Amino acid sequence: MNLLFNRGRGESAGLGLAKQAVLVAAAFFAAIALVCSMLVLVPNAQAAPNAGNGEVTESLTDEGATGEAGESSQPSLTTTSTTENKPEGQGESSEGGQAEPTTSATASPVNWADNYATKLEFISGGTVLDENSMPKGKVYKGSEFKLKYYWAVGDHEKPKPGDLLIIDLPNWLNVRIHKLDFTAGEYKTCDIGYDEEGKNAAKRIVCRFTDAVVGKNSLNLRGDIEFDVAAVVVEKAEEISWGPHKVDGYYYRTGEKGGPVGKYIHPADKNVKSGDFTKTGKWSFAYNYPNNGDPYVQYVWEVVIPADKIGQSNTFTVEDTFTNVEFEDPFTGEKVSLPQYVAPATQGQVTIARRTGAAAEKGYWKTYDNSVCKGDGDYVHAEIPCADRVAFVDSATLAVTNGSGNKGEVVTVEGVTGGTKSPWEKNNKINITVKNPIADSAYLVEFFSVIPAAKLDSLNNDSPKHKNTATVNGTIPVVSNEVRPHVKVGGHSYGDPNKADLIIRKKLDGPDGVISDKDRFDIRYTINGKEGTCTTSVAQPCWIKNIDKDAKVTVEEPAVTGSQFKWEPGVFAGERNKGKDILIDGNKASIEALQAGERVVLTVTNSYAKATGSLLIKKDVQGLADKKLLKDEIVVDYICVPAGQPTDNVPPERVKVPTNGDVKEIKGIPVGHECLVQENVSSAEVGEKYGINVTYSPEGGKVTIKQGQGENDSNLVTITNKYTLNAAPIFLKKVVTGERPEGLNDDTEFTVKYQCDNDSADGKVKANQPTELKLKAKGDPVTGPEFPLDTKCKVVDEAKDKPKFEDFNFTAELGGEITVSNDAEASTLVVTNTFKKDEAKLRVTKAVSGDAGALAGEKEFTFKYTCGADTGELKVKGNGFAETEKTFPVGTECTVEELGVEPDGSAQIHNHILTVTPEVVQRVVVGKDEGAKYTNNYAVKKGKFGVAKKAEGEN
Numbered sequence: 008m009n010l011l012f013n014r015g016r017g018e019s020a021g022l023g024l025a026k027q028a029v030l031v032a033a034a035f036f037a038a039i040a041l042v043c044s045m046l047v048l049v050p051n052a053q054a055a056p057n058a059g060n061g062e063v064t065e066s067l068t069d070e071g072a073t074g075e076a077g078e079s080s081q082p083s084l085t086t087t088s089t090t091e092n093k094p095e096g097q098g099e100s101s102e103g104g105q106a107e108p109t110t111s112a113t114a115s116p117v118n119w120a121d122n123y124a125t126k127l128e129f130i131s132g133g134t135v136l137d138e139n140s141m142p143k144g145k146v147y148k149g150s151e152f153k154l155k156y157y158w159a160v161g162d163h164e165k166p167k168p169g170d171l172l173i174i175d176l177p178n179w180l181n182v183r184i185h186k187l188d189f190t191a192g193e194y195k196t197c198d199i200g201y202d203e204e205g206k207n208a209a210k211r212i213v214c215r216f217t218d219a220v221v222g223k224n225s226l227n228l229r230g231d232i233e234f235d236v237a238a239v240v241v242e243k244a245e246e247i248s249w250g251p252h253k254v255d256g257y258y259y260r261t262g263e264k265g266g267p268v269g270k271y272i273h274p275a276d277k278n279v280k281s282g283d284f285t286k287t288g289k290w291s292f293a294y295n296y297p298n299n300g301d302p303y304v305q306y307v308w309e310v311v312i313p314a315d316k317i318g319q320s321n322t323f324t325v326e327d328t329f330t331n332v333e334f335e336d337p338f339t340g341e342k343v344s345l346p347q348y349v350a351p352a353t354q355g356q357v358t359i360a361r362r363t364g365a366a367a368e369k370g371y372w373k374t375y376d377n378s379v380c381k382g383d384g385d386y387v388h389a390e391i392p393c394a395d396r397v398a399f400v401d402s403a404t405l406a407v408t409n410g411s412g413n414k415g416e417v418v419t420v421e422g423v424t425g426g427t428k429s430p431w432e433k434n435n436k437i438n439i440t441v442k443n444p445i446a447d448s449a450y451l452v453e454f455f456s457v458i459p460a461a462k463l464d465s466l467n468n469d470s471p472k473h474k475n476t477a478t479v480n481g482t483i484p485v486v487s488n489e490v491r492p493h494v495k496v497g498g499h500s501y502g503d504p505n506k507a508d509l510i511i512r513k514k515l516d517g518p519d520g521v522i523s524d525k526d527r528f529d530i531r532y533t534i535n536g537k538e539g540t541c542t543t544s545v546a547q548p549c550w551i552k553n554i555d556k557d558a559k560v561t562v563e564e565p566a567v568t569g570s571q572f573k574w575e576p577g578v579f580a581g582e583r584n585k586g587k588d589i590l591i592d593g594n595k596a597s598i599e600a601l602q603a604g605e606r607v608v609l610t611v612t613n614s615y616a617k618a619t620g621s622l623l624i625k626k627d628v629q630g631l632a633d634k635k636l637l638k639d640e641i642v643v644d645y646i647c648v649p650a651g652q653p654t655d656n657v658p659p660e661r662v663k664v665p666t667n668g669d670v671k672e673i674k675g676i677p678v679g680h681e682c683l684v685q686e687n688v689s690s691a692e693v694g695e696k697y698g699i700n701v702t703y704s705p706e707g708g709k710v711t712i713k714q715g716q717g718e719n720d721s722n723l724v725t726i727t728n729k730y731t732l733n734a735a736p737i738f739l740k741k742v743v744t745g746e747r748p749e750g751l752n753d754d755t756e757f758t759v760k761y762q763c764d765n766d767s768a769d770g771k772v773k774a775n776q777p778t779e780l781k782l783k784a785k786g787d788p789v790t791g792p793e794f795p796l797d798t799k800c801k802v803v804d805e806a807k808d809k810p811k812f813e814d815f816n817f818t819a820e821l822g823g824e825i826t827v828s829n830d831a832e833a834s835t836l837v838v839t840n841t842f843k844k845d846e847a848k849l850r851v852t853k854a855v856s857g858d859a860g861a862l863a864g865e866k867e868f869t870f871k872y873t874c875g876a877d878t879g880e881l882k883v884k885g886n887g888f889a890e891t892e893k894t895f896p897v898g899t900e901c902t903v904e905e906l907g908v909e910p911d912g913s914a915q916i917h918n919h920i921l922t923v924t925p926e927v928v929q930r931v932v933v934g935k936d937e938g939a940k941y942t943n944n945y946a947v948k949k950g951k952f953g954v955a956k957k958a959e960g961e962n
Contacts, residue, residue, distance in 0.1 A: 116215070117167075119163070119171065120172050120173050122164075123160055124250025124251065124252055125157045125158060126156075127155070127156055127157070127249035127252045128154070128155040128157075129152060129154060129247060129254050129259060130153035130155060131152050131260055138259065141658060141659060142263075142658060143261075143658055144260075144261065144658055145261055145269075146179075146244070146260055146261055147268065147269060147270060148240050149271070150238040151236070151237050152236050152237075152238075153235055154256075156172075156174055156233070156249050158172060158230060158232070159229035159230075160226070160228040160229065161225075162226075165220070165228070166228075168217055168218045169215060171214065171215055171216070172213075172232070173214075174211065174214070174232065174249065175211050175248070176247070177244065177245035177246060178239075178243075178244070179245065180236040181209035181236060182236060183237040197213065197214040198213050212234065240268055240269060241267065241268050244257035244266060245257075245265070272389045273389050275369045275389075275391045278369065279314060279367050279368075281314065283313070284311065284313070284483075285310070286308060286310045286476065286484040287308070288308045289306065290304070296354065296425075296431070301459060303460050304457065304458050304460045305355060306455065306457070307454075308327070308453070309451055310479065311484075312449060312450045312451075313449050314362075314367045317445075317448060321442060322440060322442045322443075322444070323441055323480055324438065324480055325452045325477055326438045327436070327454070327476075328436045329349070329437075330347060331346050332344070332345045332347060333345075345458050346433070347458050348435055348456060348457050349422050349435065349436070349437045349454070349455070349456060350454075350455035350456055350457045352401075352402045352425050352426045353402045353427055354455065356455075357400040357423055357439065357452075357454045358398075358400075358452075359398045359418055359450060361395045361412060361416075361450050362392070362394045362395075362448065362449045362451075363395070363447060363449075365392070366394070367448065370394065371391060371392070371393045371394060372394050373394065374393055375395060375412060376410065376411060395412020396411055397412055397414075397416050397441070400420050400423050402426055405423060405429060407420050414445055417442040417443055418440065418442075420439050420440075421437070422437035422438055423437065439452050505556060505603050506554060506556065507556055507601040507603060507606070508550065508552050508554065509551040509554060509560060509606075509607050510548050510550050511548055511550075511551075511562060511609050511610075512543065512548040512608060512609070512610040513543045513544050513545050513611060514545065515612070515613055516612055516614040517572075517616065523570070524570055525569065525570040525615075526544050528564060528611075529542055530563070530611075531562075532562045533560065533561045534555075535558050535559055536559075554601055556601060556602065556603035557601060558600070560597065561597045561598075562595070563594060563596075564577040564611050565594075567613060572616060572618050573615065573616050573617065573618040573619065573714075574614070576593055576613075577593075577613045578591075578594065580610045594611070596609055617677040618678040619675045620677075620678050620714045621672045621712075621716050622672075622673040622676050622710070622712060623671070623716060623717070623723040624670065624671045624673070624684055625668065625670045625723060625724070625725045626641060626664050626725075627668070627725055627727040628728050629728065629729045630731055637691075638666060638690065639667075640665055640666060641686060641690045641691045642661060642663055642664075642686075643684060643686050643687065644659035644660065644687060645662065645673070645683065646659045647680045647681065647682040648681060649679065649680055649681075650679050650711065654683055659685070664726070678713060681712075682709065683707075684703065684708035685708060686728075688701060691728050695796075695829070696732055697730045697733060698730070698733045699729070700729045700731065701726065702729070703725070704725040704727065705724070710722055710723070732796050732797065734768035734793035734796065734827075735796060735828060735829050736794075736834070737761075737792070737793075737800050737834050738836070739780055739791055739836045739838070740787070740836070741757055741782035742837060742838070742839040743786070744841045745842035746843060746844055748812035748815035751812060752784065753783065754783055756783055756784075756810070757783075757805060757810070757840065758779060759781075759838050760802065760804040761778055761791070761800060761801065761836060762775055762776060762801065762803055763798050763799065764799045764800075766794075767792035767793060767794050768792065768794060768795065777803050777804065788831075796827055796829070798826070799826055800827065800836065801821070801822070801824040801825070801836065802836050805840075807819070814896075814897045815843065817840045817841055817843065818843070819839070822836055822838055822839070844897065845896070845897040846894035847894060848893070849891045849931070849938060851870045851890075851938060852887075852888040853868050853885055854885070854886055855886055855943050855944075856942060856945070857922075857943075858919060862916060863916060863943065863945050864884070865885065866884070867882050868883050868884070868905060868913075869881070869907060869913060869914075870882075870941075871904045871906055872891070872903045872939075874895050875895070875900075879893075888938075896934075898935060899934075900931070901939075902928065902929075903929045903930075905923060905928075908927055914943060919945040919947055922944040922945075925940075929941075
């Protein structure tokens, strides 16, 4: 097998030697591969730590740690290839596919990734994530994922042996490898390769096609490459590429585009500035001591002395005398006592640590000797101080050795044995004394104990708890927890040889990590027809003693009740009855004849799972006339947690719910869980014209799950969306033009009436009812009520006499109809008032009187007028009037003169004397008086005669 390890330009000799060493290892594993007819991978990448939940069992320092995160899992890089099953003679040649390549294998290899890549999957927690996946939280350094790259030759040119499929990882992912060989599939072998600069070995996978591709139909050459990756610290995560395919795994996991990968921030340990002495313990691990010797179970104990307990003391002593673990044999009832000893020094190292000052209040008990507390360690990244390692017991010499953080403390330890150079003495007492403790400092003392494990069952969770108490300077610390030693003792004892015993044991089969809430189970039995009952449990079986020989026995377990879990019927298994058959029928067992002196053991196994129910979600739509505006589905988020547990930090699940009223059912939710449902309101929007009011039934969208679909809609959350047209205000504006009368100013008010075809949003203005509003002459828009969008509004009237100005009037242009929208200008009604001065006609009235009679009445008189710049004539018959055709602004002064009043003028009547009153020329004001009024009086001319006497003759 040829491995691809190209040495980059400028590469150091040390790097080259390292690669040569890798090549030697590769050759070794290649030989294994040839023997096993397998292809192998030789990696050159350091395993990334497990990102899990960070809960690992480890010591305060790196020494003696019982497993750093990630070591328990064995990630692998596997590739698989498939060919279709063909009839004999088919599938082994290139017939039907591309012709066999004839290029020599020594030619430059071709990277076919861009051509053969068909699909790329990003897998987190066993689930393939895509753009529709709910975000599951942040990505930290060491977070683990799987990548699966699918390939197929298809219609492309067939690869030749030595050709490549190269996978380059994005900046935020490294190959995660714990071991040095991997299965690589039938057609190719994969190595960890270097990039063009000979760097980043953990960033590239190079898969080389083998001779197995020769003679294969190219249409059937396909497979996949799957391997584990771990996140590394970057500022901006890139997409993952596979040929033309791109997957944004970071976004699918976090919901954030191109975000950072940081270090996991470990929370600080408990504040030990003040408080009580405490002692805690936990199961450490099991081992045989010495190698291949007796089995033991080990516990780690930690005693904390708070800073305020140190005070001005110049010494403190921690002393523990381990007590035996005592319990009762559940089968025999006998008392059992297991001794507890100080653990061998090679298995558990006594350590003293210190947190001083601020570190006592907020700090870690991990010491600075631990890799997580130095360099680029995760605890360094948290910027929370670690503890100083004061002293420890050397596992070889048993000597107390000062740690790097020792500041003059003098530590003595008594009772520890079992170093690499000394035998282990089974001592049950340990004494640790610290002199010269540092003021304002808290101390932690860590030590270990063991219990013989020959009679322990680590899977028995019903075993008694182990509680151990140490003293500090004679004071008993508060014990904050109890540790299960997982005790389970087997044994046999036989009673009356002429009688028989029946023992009914219980086994439980449930999901990993799920503890049953039911520990005792009812059993019904009959002995020779006589009924009886008893209870059984994993820890305490049902034991029926002294049964007559040859008795007929039946045993039945009824259905399990009183549990939140879903229980399958129990299944019996018989263990012994001196060769006599035990008839088993599920949860029933029968024995025809018990044999004397026999103990019959029946085991009934119950399988259980969390009882589940369905969360039901229904959508109710109101107020939307056109249902076509709705999408077929809305997006709903829900969170289901155990009752009473907060939901703040729980990522929601996302589902789509039909909008036609059909119920969405989400199955498999544990009974008793509380589910909170929240609609993604943006998915229910139907455009800017409508607003949505969301309500939930029950209130708050919260239900407690009952089994199945619940009772009386107890598991149902109804989301009601009431749609209302969004509202916007209307505006009204007054525009004043024309001549401005005296007294008209910006504050002058005009009264208009408008109406709209919808009620206002506040309901105060009713549809199609005129509503009065006052507008000021200044012209600033007045904001009216809000109306639903698309409402039609118009001004329908304006008061003509409000306001009123002397000698002026106005005409009102009410404007057109507007449609209410979010555009203020388009939603403005404009009323324009054009002012104009009042106008009137000049009137001349003629009256005649006197002796002319009808002659004067029929006569036509002529008047000349001058009104401003205008002049003209009017003709008026006697006892009549005439008006100018033209109007003049009210207040215009006019001069009127009657023509033809001169002698022999047109106004004269023969043999009459004309008198014009009041005057021939008059001055009048248009619109202010009644015009010019003339009266012509005609009087007949009268003569005089005289009588003259002429006398002739002589007086």
